[in-house]
Amino acid sequence: MGSRKRLHRRASHDVALDAMSRSVLLIEDNEQNRYLLTFLLESCGYQVSAAHDGPRGIEAARALSPSIILLDIQLPTMDGYAVARSLRQNEALRTIPIVAVTSYAMPGDRETALEAGCTDYIEKPIDPDTFVQQLEAILERHGGQP
Numbered sequence: 001m002g003s004r005k006r007l008h009r010r011a012s013h014d015v016a017l018d019a020m021s022r023s024v025l026l027i028e029d030n031e032q033n034r035y036l037l038t039f040l041l042e043s044c045g046y047q048v049s050a051a052h053d054g055p056r057g058i059e060a061a062r063a064l065s066p067s068i069i070l071l072d073i074q075l076p077t078m079d080g081y082a083v084a085r086s087l088r089q090n091e092a093l094r095t096i097p098i099v100a101v102t103s104y105a106m107p108g109d110r111e112t113a114l115e116a117g118c119t120d121y122i123e124k125p126i127d128p129d130t131f132v133q134q135l136e137a138i139l140e141r142h143g144g145q146p
């Protein structure tokens with residue numbers, strides 16, 4: 001029983017190590033947020049691609065098949081909920097973890113984001129000191145699955 005537990009701990013540790021080489025697609029319309037998130041993620045070894053709006057984000061997700069999608073909720077023309085629903089309808093994209101970046105001021109966002117198919121959420125404004133840790137904790141919690 002003890003060794004089984006150890007094995008499990010080891011496996012979840014590997015998930016975190018694995019995350020270091022993963023690709024992230026960032027769907028975010030705000031340039032400063034894109035810049036900050038890209039900087040933080042690249043500093044931790046992630047490969048980052050960015051899209052400025054929902055339709056382009058969906059296109060990029062199909063083309064790149066990223067390991068993680070970071071999704072802003074407040075986007076022009078097509079909001080993050082609609083983007084998440086659309087991504088989840090695509091068979092190939094169904095299992096990619098989608099982490100919504102939701103406004104702290106809008107608590108209803110979180111439930112709606114999860115209902116729309118997001119794996120989890122991180123609150124805005126993001127904390128640059130802990131953002132990547134928060135993301136990796138989510139990935140570990142979900143074992144890389146949505």
Ligand code: MN
Pocket residue numbers: 028029030072073074075
């Ligand atoms: Mn936005």
